[in-house]
Amino acid sequence: MALKIARKRLDPAIRSELILDEALRLFAERHFSVVTVRDIADACAINVGLIYYYFENKEQLVHRVLAHAIEQFQARYNADQDLNPAQQLVAYLTWHIPIASMLTRMVKLMADYSASAVRDPTTDNLIRNFYKKEQTDLEDLLTRGINERVFPPLNVAAVARSISLQLDGIFYASPSRGDNRIPEDIADLCHILETLQIKK
C-alpha cells in the first residue's frame, strides 16, 4: 500500500518519462505495431488508465517516444566553446557512447516505423528533421574547422554525410553484429577525423 501511494505521488514529468523509456525498450525489442498500451502499463507496473491520462492514443505515444529519445540526444549535448571545431566534433561523437543503448533503441524504432505501412506526418517530420539537424551540425563544425585552418579544404557535405552514415552503421547494425563494439567504433571514427586534420 505504501508503495502504491509512493507511485501515485511521482512527479508527472518523471512518470511520463518512465513510461516513454519503458515503451521505447518494448518497441525496440518487438515492433511498435504489436506492443499494446497494456504491455507498456504492465512493464511499468501501473494501471493502463494512467497511460491514457498522459497519452491520447498509441499513435501519439509512438510519436512522443521518438521525440523524447531525440530530445535526450540533442538537448543534453552542449559543446564546450573552448574546444576548436575538430575537438568539438570528437566531443560530439564521443557523446554518443554513454547513451548508446538508448540510441540503439531509437534507431530501431525509426527503422521499424519507416519500413512499415504506417504513416504519421508528425513522426515523418521528426525523423526528417533529426537527420537534417545532424547533417547541418556536422557541416557547420567542418566548415568552421576549415575556416580556422584545423581542417584542409574538404567536400563538407560529402564528409558530413559519410560521418552520419558511419554513425548509422554503428548504431543500427550493432545488435546484428552482436560484438559490442560501439565505443571502439566511435573511437575509430574519431581517429579517422584526426588524420584529416592539418598537422601543426
Next chain:
Amino acid sequence: MALKIARKRLDPAIRSELILDEALRLFAERHFSVVTVRDIADACAINVGLIYYYFENKEQLVHRVLAHAIEQFQARYNADQDLNPAQQLVAYLTWHIPIASMLTRMVKLMADYSASAVRDPTTDNLIRNFYKKEQTDLEDLLTRGINERVFPPLNVAAVARSISLQLDGIFYASPSRGDNRIPEDIADLCHILETLQIKK
C-alpha cells in the same frame, strides 16, 4: 483453372524461391514474429500446405529466408580477375546497387531477429558468418592492394571495418532517411576509396 495448373507445374526450386522472396518482403515490412505462414501463403496466392511442403516450420522459414538473401548477395558476385584490387573493391561495392531493395530487406530481418528475444543458433551463425566473410573479403582486397602498391600502407582491419559500417549505415538507415540515395552513397564510398589510392 488453366492458371491453377500452371502454378502447380512450377519448378520446385523456383517455387521455393518465390516463397522466400515474398516472405522476406513481409518480414521486412512488419516483423518476422507477427507474419504468419498463412500471410505468406496468401501473398503468394498458394495453399498454406504447400509452404509446409517446402519448409518444416516458421523458425526454419526465417532461417531459410535469411540464408537465401545472403546467398543471392554472395554467390552471384564474381570478381573480374583482370581488375586490380582497388577496382575489384569498387566493383564489389557497386554490386550492392542493383540488389539494393533485397539488401535493405535482408538487413531489416537481421536487425529484427537480433533485437528480439528469439534465439536460433543456426540463424545466429548465419549472421555472424555474413559479417565475418565481409570483413575478410574487404581485408583481403585491401592487403592485395597494398602488396601491389595500389594502396599505401593502411590499417587494413580498421579500414575494412569502416567500409563495412558505412555499408551498414547506407542499407540499414535508408528507409529511415527516406531520401533514396543508395546509389549516390555507394558512389561516394567508392570515391573515398579512390582518394586513398597511390597516385601514379
